Amino acid sequence: MSSPDPQVRAARNPEDPTPPEAGGGPDSETAREAAPAVVPLRDGSPSASSSASPSSSRGPVVAVTGAAAGVGALLTERLAASEEIKQVVAIDERRGECPRAQWHILDVRDPAIAEKLRGVDVVVHLALDLDLETDAAARTAYNVRGTQTVLTAAAAAGVHRVVLCTSAMVYGALADNELPLSEDAELRATAEATGVGDLLEIERLARRAPRAHPGLNVTVVRPAILVGGTDTALTRYFESPRLLVVAGSRPAWQFCHVDDLCSALEYAVVEKVDGDLAVGCDGWLEQEEVEELSGIRRMELPSAVALGAAARLHRIGLTPSPAGDLAYTMYPWVVSVSRLHDAGWRPQWTNEEVLAELLEEVAGRRTVAGRRLGRKDATAAGAAGATVALLGTAALVRRARKARRRL
Numbered sequence: 001m002s003s004p005d006p007q008v009r010a011a012r013n014p015e016d017p018t019p020p021e022a023g024g025g026p027d028s029e030t031a032r033e034a035a036p037a038v039v040p041l042r043d044g045s046p047s048a049s050s051s052a053s054p055s056s057s058r059g060p061v062v063a064v065t066g067a068a069a070g071v072g073a074l075l076t077e078r079l080a081a082s083e084e085i086k087q088v089v090a091i092d093e094r095r096g097e098c099p100r101a102q103w104h105i106l107d108v109r110d111p112a113i114a115e116k117l118r119g120v121d122v123v124v125h126l127a128l129d130l131d132l133e134t135d136a137a138a139r140t141a142y143n144v145r146g147t148q149t150v151l152t153a154a155a156a157a158g159v160h161r162v163v164l165c166t167s168a169m170v171y172g173a174l175a176d177n178e179l180p181l182s183e184d185a186e187l188r189a190t191a192e193a194t195g196v197g198d199l200l201e202i203e204r205l206a207r208r209a210p211r212a213h214p215g216l217n218v219t220v221v222r223p224a225i226l227v228g229g230t231d232t233a234l235t236r237y238f239e240s241p242r243l244l245v246v247a248g249s250r251p252a253w254q255f256c257h258v259d260d261l262c263s264a265l266e267y268a269v270v271e272k273v274d275g276d277l278a279v280g281c282d283g284w285l286e287q288e289e290v291e292e293l294s295g296i297r298r299m300e301l302p303s304a305v306a307l308g309a310a311a312r313l314h315r316i317g318l319t320p321s322p323a324g325d326l327a328y329t330m331y332p333w334v335v336s337v338s339r340l341h342d343a344g345w346r347p348q349w350t351n352e353e354v355l356a357e358l359l360e361e362v363a364g365r366r367t368v369a370g371r372r373l374g375r376k377d378a379t380a381a382g383a384a385g386a387t388v389a390l391l392g393t394a395a396l397v398r399r400a401r402k403a404r405r406r407l
Contacts, residue, residue, distance in 0.1 A: 060160075062269055063089040063120045065108050065150060066127030068096035070229065071165070075124060075262045076101050084270050089120055092127065108146040114153035122269050124163045125150045130195050132233065132320040143198040147205050155213035163268045164206050165261075166199040168222045168254075168278055173331040179252060180336040183222075183278045192324025194233050219268045221261070224280030224335060227358045228258030233325040238358055239365045242299035243291060246306050249330035251287045255354035256280040260347045264340055273343035278335035281351040293355055303330075 062079055066072035067090035080088045080100040090101035091108065104116040108127045117123060127150075129142045147164065154162050171181050172188035191197030206218045225234045237243070245251070256279055264279040291298055310323040337347070349357075 059084045059086040060121035060269070061085075061087045061089065061119055063091060063117055063123045063159075064101075065091045065123070065125045065146075067098070067101065067103075068092035068094050070126075071226075071258055071261060072126040073097070074258060075126065075265055078262050078266060079269065082266065089116065091116060109142070109149050111149060111153065113149060114156045117153055117157035117159055120154075120157060120159050122161045122163065123150060123154050123159050124165075124265055124269060126165055128165070128198075130232065132194060132231065132236075139195065140198050140201075143195075144201050144205075147202050151205060151209045151213070151216070151218070155209070155216045159216065161217045161219065161269075161271070162209070163219045163221060163265060164202060165221045165223070165265070166202055167196075167226075168224045168280065168333055168335045169193065169196050169328060170199050170203055170222060171333050171335065173327040173333040175250065175331050177332045177334075179284070179332055180254075180334040181278075182336055183276055183339055190324070192322060193328060194321055194325055196324070219274070220276045221265055221268060222276070222278045222335065223256040223261045223264075224254040224278070226256050226258060226261065227354045227361075229361070230258070233321040234328060235358060235362065236321075237329055238294065238296070239362045240296075243287075243294070243296050244306060244326075244329065245287060245298045245300045246303050246326065246330045247300050248303060250332060251329055252332035252334050253285040253287070253290050253351065253355070254280045254283070254334040255349075255351050255358070257347075257349040257354045257357070260349055263348070264345060267340060267343060267345050273339055273345070275339055277339050278337055279340060279347075280335060280337060281347050281349055281354060282337070283351060284332070284334040285351050285355070290355065293352060294359055 059082075062085055064072055064076050064079065067076040069092075072092070073096050076088055076090050076096065076098045079085045080098055088098070088101040090096060090098060090103045091106065091113065092103075093105065093107055095103050095105060104113075106112060106116070108125070125147060127146055129139050131139070151162060168181075170187045170189045171177070171185055172190070174188060178185070187200065187203060189196050189200060191200060203220060206220050209216055209218045226232070227235065260281070261279055264277060267273045268277060285293070287298075307323045307326060310319070310321070310326055313319045314322045337345075
């Protein structure tokens with residue numbers, strides 16, 4: 001679920017003949033694939049993981065895509081340390097740092113992934129590009145094609161279950177949303193916000209897969225606002241000098257720490273819970289509570305002004321965030337986590353604690369006129385901060401014009 005680093009993005013460019021470095025030393029991909037399939041278990045004893053039957057030892061064999069960074073790396077480490085998991089197969093375009101996993105270096109869009117999934121019981125697909133700076137068409141091509149390939153390959157390899165991770169954003173941020181939304185609530189989002197169109201298509205693929213591939217079970221996990229080394233339009237909202245509040249809106253804030261997402265994914269892997277799952281902190285924070293806890297004052301603007309300015313900024317390329325992102329700061333999309341609760345899962349983080357961690361992560365980052373300061377190649381800021389900056393600039397221009405008229 002994390003944005004890939006430049007090495008990985010370069011590897012996806014078919015015009016670049018130079019293969020990405022796999023990391024972890026001078027050994028080549030071929031050498032790694034040819035290495036004996038004997039991987040030490042947690043107790044130090046050897047295990048012929050690729051040839052052993054899953055039923056001959058405890059727990060399932062689990063493959064994780066996008067395993068080298070972000071949520072994928074955290075989940076790989078967690079599963080590798082779990083006594084309920086027999087073996088972890090890690091798949092990414094570069095080698096990660098978990099030594100107990102069996103690594104395969106390839107693009108998830110490569111049909112050869114089917115061979116890497118032989119003997120795997122569960123696949124957790126986390127190889128998604130959600131980078132704000134990625135070209136939208138390239139991002140969609142990677143996310144949708146990658147998910148299609150993983151689902152088809154899993155079915156061909158005899159995998160029992162695939163776990164996909166999207167976002168609670170797929171429910172949509174709407175004024176008439178219930179607080180909280182049921183996990184079975186209709187997915188009413190549109191493709192107007194960053195990456196949400198990709199996530200909706202992944203949800204559609206998840207619904208179709210069991211019909212197209214009988215015997216394949218698909219679970220979708222939908223986290224609230226994800227915090228913990230993440231960079232999204234919603235985390236950038238808190239980098240702005242003022243918190244944009246659209247007049248007449250009713251925001252409600254629910255967060256999800258990456259640690260809690262990983263524990264929820266593990267529940268899905270070992271089948272402690274079934275069905276589509278929402279995951280996040282219990283309850284939510286009102287806008288006034290967020291302002292009090294953050295110490296950041298608000299700037300309230302009419303809806304037409306805020307949305308219009310955000311649309312113009314995105315159109316001219318000043319910000320990567322389309323106006324649709326603002327809806328998620330205007331209206332509630334808080335989700336119930338009742339299925340996980342019923343299975344015994346509890347979040348280890350509260351909304352207040354996750355907000356505090358987010359504020360610590362973004363400390364020192366400021367967005368002015370749509371760009372972060374302090375970086376040589378400043379990246380565009382979130383729509384909210386850019387809108388505030390634009391309106392401030394426009395106000396100065398109007399004052400200057402009035403001053404000239406008085407002369």
